[in-house]
Amino acid sequence: MEHGVFPGESVTAPDVPDEVIDRYRELSADIASGVGVVSTRLRGRDYAATVSGFLSVSYDPPTLLVSLYAEARIAEAVLDAGSWVLSLLPARLRGTANWLASPGSPLEGLLNQVDYGRAPETGAAVIEDSIAWFEVRTTQVMTAATHQLIVGEVVSMGRRADADDESDPLLHFASAYARLGR
């Protein structure tokens, strides 16, 4: 049933005004998502960062996408390494999500306080108790505005959670962490 044209706030200027960006920040915060950690290993060093911009692209072949801020250390490391791991965090690992989301997190000892194992093919960190994890080799990269969209094929995968944890993912919505209703 049609109700006419909705009053939207239009973006008309080629340079986007601050108030439009602020409004977009506010509205796009309502895109609910799971929370994961993207990690990679490069020249013997571990890189890891909390992400909420990722999705499953395809089942055949199993293909994932992660969106990373192009100037972030993790983006550079993932692109250099050519491979990465996505660990899906359970609700109880909110502390890990906070730690690895901090732009000021140290390069040395980043994972000292985080329980993790190693992915079989590349040795990148897999967060212990992830509800699922995927080890991925990058196949395509696209620069879009401020971000790199990194697509890859899954080369190994698994689950680290007990059956009970499985159904309780950490979520992100309205600029805060959240969990599923029961």
Added chain:
Amino acid sequence: MEHGVFPGESVTAPDVPDEVIDRYRELSADIASGVGVVSTRLRGRDYAATVSGFLSVSYDPPTLLVSLYAEARIAEAVLDAGSWVLSLLPARLRGTANWLASPGSPLEGLLNQVDYGRAPETGAAVIEDSIAWFEVRTTQVMTAATHQLIVGEVVSMGRRADADDESDPLLHFASAYARLGR
């Protein structure tokens, strides 16, 4: 704290075996997401489909990505039109999500039972009571495995929900619809 190499299920064959695809379907179902409707208007006809594969790419300029199965009618229509709307569904519009997710939904009368308005720039359908909506012009397209990754700049946006609905998005997790915990 490192705990050694995790036993993963490796993917080694160039043609992915069915059991690997099945396992990926199972594990990737644990990627929690919001639920939206992508719509477009092409030669006077409305196209709309429920999606869970979308994300915000960038704030400046405001940029969104949606992943659509390449052979779906909606993918063809969105690419032809060069513009689309993403409406974020509130939890109570689960019925709309189910209706527009059906591959057998009719082309004629698709929106007869759905409340909607029109986006100001392109006239594509905006689902009434969306917690937020974005009207987008496509700027980049990348084919990845079975899907088209469609990226675009937001040209208008708004909210259709009452304040109370705002914080209750429809979610998708473990192959089912869900809602936030309180």
